[in-house]
Amino acid sequence: MSTSNIDFVTYCIGNLSRRLGLTQRDVYERLNSSGILEGYIVACYDVLHTFGKEYLMQDLTDYMKEKGVLN
Secondary structure, three states: OOHHHHHHHHHHHHHHHHHHOOOHHHHHHHHHHHOHHHHHHHOOHHHHOOOOHHHHHHHHHHHHHHOOOOO
């Protein structure tokens, strides 16, 4: 994983944490256990990092709900 990918993952986790009112550890564990972290955020980095913050956070929140790791 490149430094850019690591920075992006950190950015996503931090912003999701603030948006959802969860700890960063909790967000990481939910993303990791559901496969969203590697299978979506890292795998689709080239596209996802071009999205605006609000769109990206909404997309990730919706995907977490779809995967059943967020109500």
